[in-house]
Amino acid sequence: MSERPRIDLYSDTQTRPSRAMRDAMANAEVGDEQRNEDPTVRTLCAMVAELLGKDAALFLPSGTMCNEIAYRTHTQPGDEIILHETSHALHFEGGGPAALSGVMLRTLPGERGMFTAGQVRGAIRDHGPHFQRSRLVSVENTTNLGGGAVWSVDDLDEIAGVAHEHGLSTHMDGARLMNAVVASGVPASAFARDWDSVWIDMSKGLGAPVGGVLAGSHAFIAEALRHKHQFGGAMRQAGIIAAAGVYALKHNVERLAEDHDNARRFARLIAPIDGIGIDPDAVETNMIYFDVAGTGLTAPQVSERLLEHGVRIGPMDEHQMRAVTHLDVDSRSVEDAARALRTVAGQG
Ligand SMILES: *Cc1c(COP(=O)(O)O)cnc(C)c1O
Numbered sequence: 001m002s003e004r005p006r007i008d009l010y011s012d013t014q015t016r017p018s019r020a021m022r023d024a025m026a027n028a029e030v031g032d033e034q035r036n037e038d039p040t041v042r043t044l045c046a047m048v049a050e051l052l053g054k055d056a057a058l059f060l061p062s063g064t065m066c067n068e069i070a071y072r073t074h075t076q077p078g079d080e081i082i083l084h085e086t087s088h089a090l091h092f093e094g095g096g097p098a099a100l101s102g103v104m105l106r107t108l109p110g111e112r113g114m115f116t117a118g119q120v121r122g123a124i125r126d127h128g129p130h131f132q133r134s135r136l137v138s139v140e141n142t143t144n145l146g147g148g149a150v151w152s153v154d155d156l157d158e159i160a161g162v163a164h165e166h167g168l169s170t171h172m173d174g175a176r177l178m179n180a181v182v183a184s185g186v187p188a189s190a191f192a193r194d195w196d197s198v199w200i201d202m203s204k205g206l207g208a209p210v211g212g213v214l215a216g217s218h219a220f221i222a223e224a225l226r227h228k229h230q231f232g233g234a235m236r237q238a239g240i241i242a243a244a245g246v247y248a249l250k251h252n253v254e255r256l257a258e259d260h261d262n263a264r265r266f267a268r269l270i271a272p273i274d275g276i277g278i279d280p281d282a283v284e285t286n287m288i289y290f291d292v293a294g295t296g297l298t299a300p301q302v303s304e305r306l307l308e309h310g311v312r313i314g315p316m317d318e319h320q321m322r323a324v325t326h327l328d329v330d331s332r333s334v335e336d337a338a339r340a341l342r343t344v345a346g347q348g
């Protein structure tokens with residue numbers, strides 16, 4: 001499809017930088033980022049380190065690179081990472097953990113992309129030459145395939161406690177951590193407190209065109225910096241793109257509440273449609289997963305027909321679809337999208 005859909009609920013990655021964000025980018029002070037001489041990158045990293053309560057942070061081209069460099073930094077080849085069976089790093093990073101870090105992944109099941117400290121305890125392997133070394137626990141907050149769910153700080157603290165007690169490190173994929181913060185009122189630093197590395201994505205709901213920022217201790221960041229060079233993530237006048245992140249942290253965080261309101265609005269509007277399966281109470285942030293099996297159409301068919309109405313919502317499998325709200329869709333748009341879905345479902 002070449003033309004842009006009128007209402008794009010495919011992902012919160014579909015935002016376009018606003019005029020004001022572009023102005024901030026155009027006017028950014030820049031320097032050689034590889035030499036740590038870019039003032040705007042330094043500002044962004046300082047902002048994120050402070051936000052997350054960490055010593056330091058690294059600006060990277062993508063969230064995927066934040067995960068992959070963190071994994072590389074925490075592990076040695078042959079180690080094992082414990083993570084949820086729906087994790088982004090398991091499904092959507094091209095096999096990166098195996099290819100780039102030579103690690104094994106131990107997956108845990110659990111509702112809404114979450115698992116318990118007891119499950120982690122049970123998954124940690126005994127020491128001894130027969131066993132790969134359990135080395136890292138990795139969580140997503142919010143959970144992506146888990147439906148945009150927000151972890152409780154108590155659960156996170158308990159899991160990190162078990163990990164640290166057994167000598168494992170802890171990593172938080174915070175692609176949408178600021179959605180969790182705005183939805184729960186819990187500060188980012190409270191979520192991040194017991195997590196050795198944490199990152200946030202600038203190019204999801206925050207609306208910047210590119211970039212992620214990975215934070216941790218001085219020692220972690222020093223080692224991660226080596227891997228940033230190895231992986232080709234060191235840049236030059238990157239202040240041009242970091243400026244979008246600085247702008248986003250100043251202007252686009254609190255407004256995530258509007259995305260969450262719009263997500264709930266969409267869920268409530270589509271819940272009464274015959275054949276649509278959804279629990280509106282499960283919508284905690286900006287993602288709406290719903291089932292279309294009852295319409296007699298498959299999710300790819302519904303997706304294709306919605307496009308004819310100018311609405312893009314992605315199929316996740318045969319019957320599940322995922323809509324994501326973001327700063328380029330307003331309440332009118334989600335009402336229009338819900339109306340289009342009703343029409344596609346044959347009810348109006
Ligand atoms: C999008 C996403 C990533 C990867 O971020 P990119 O910036 O797209 O590379 C990692 N984890 C989660 C949970 C995500 O949603």
